[in-house]
Amino acid sequence: QVQLVESGGGLVQPGGSLRLSCVVSGFSLNRYNVGWFRQAPGKEREAVSCINYDGTTYVTLDSARGRFTISRDNAKNTVYLQMPSLAPEDTAVYYCAATVASGLVCPAIPQHEYDYWGQGTQVTVSS
Numbered sequence: 001q002v003q004l005v006e007s008g009g010g011l012v013q014p015g016g017s018l019r020l021s022c023v024v025s026g027f028s029l030n031r032y033n034v035g036w037f038r039q040a041p042g043k044e045r046e047a048v049s050c051i052n053y054d055g056t057t058y059v060t061l062d063s064a065r066g067r068f069t070i071s072r073d074n075a076k077n078t079v080y081l082q083m084p085s086l087a088p089e090d091t092a093v094y095y096c097a098a099t100v101a102s103g104l105v106c107p108a109i110p111q112h113e114y115d116y117w118g119q120g121t122q123v124t125v126s127s
Helices: none
Strands: 003-007 010-011 018-025 033-041 046-049 058-060 069-073 079-083 092-100 121-125
Touching: 003 092, 018 033, 018 046, 018 092, 033 079, 033 121, 046 069, 058 069, 079 092
Parallel strands: 010 121
Antiparallel strands: 003 018, 018 079, 033 046, 033 092, 046 058, 069 079, 092 121
């Protein structure tokens, strides 16, 4: 059974950092592409970053490029999103999602192609 569980969210002051974790089970990270997404209140869900089955990574969100870093630890079945220099605009529920590697690779994978989603973790950036 495929399962993704996010953690690491919370309340942080502007300029602070968080590291989100996505622990996966039921599949191997070297056979799936995993993405991080976020959804702020009243806004559509947007792609943040992704890591392919082969370890290649992309930061797809313009405002996160140069700030956020995605990585993974295959031994721990975990994908991370390191988020330094957080701003109030980064406030959102962050989700990780996975899709089996078969043809498309991120950043070209549309959201609806991700088959498995976690429950999300809230990130609030506020003073």
